[in-house]
Amino acid sequence: MLLVFISIISLLSCNDSKSQKNPELSKSIERGAIVYEDFCMQCHLPDGKGVPKAFPPLDNADFLMTKRKESIKAIKYGLSGEIVVNGETYNTAMAPLGLTDEEVADVMNYITNSWSNKNNKMITIEEVSKIQP
Known part of the structure; x- marks a missing residue:
């Protein structure tokens, strides 16, 4: 829980002015940080760098951005088969996470x-x- 708090505080301190002007986006990002910690961080890591040759990065990831x-679909329904992220091929399956549409939107707002x-x-x-x- 402490990690969630620290993640949210650090995220809020580095949010760009656009998200700070949009309270709805800021709240979605805060909720998404919790979803990320619960479902995504184990593979994609706290810094979003992923694991080379196993789990693709989310930070500065051309596929995501x-x-x-396709990124929303992967989070919503899972993903199997090859994808190319930043020129690297990944072929590790991602199981469906069972998230609601709101949780998918929130975690997408967080990671993007x-x-x-x-x-x-x-x-x-x-x-x-x-x-x-």
Whole structure:
């Protein structure tokens, strides 16, 4: 729990001015930090760097930042098969996490606005709900 608190505090201190001007996004990012710690951090690590050749990075990840629908779908339904992230091929299955559409939106807002990532367009529950398997 302390790690969640520290993560949220550090995230809030480094949020860009856009998210601070959007209280809805800031709240989503805060909730997403908790989802990340509970479901994602074990593989993608606290710094979002992932594990080379096993689990792709989320920090500065071209796949995450340019393939929005595919990234949402992977979190919502799981992922199997090869993907290429920053020129590296990964082929480790990600099981479906059983998250609600709100939790998927929140964790996407967290990871796309953490570390070196900056997302100009908030991911909404409505957007997530439209993603089909």
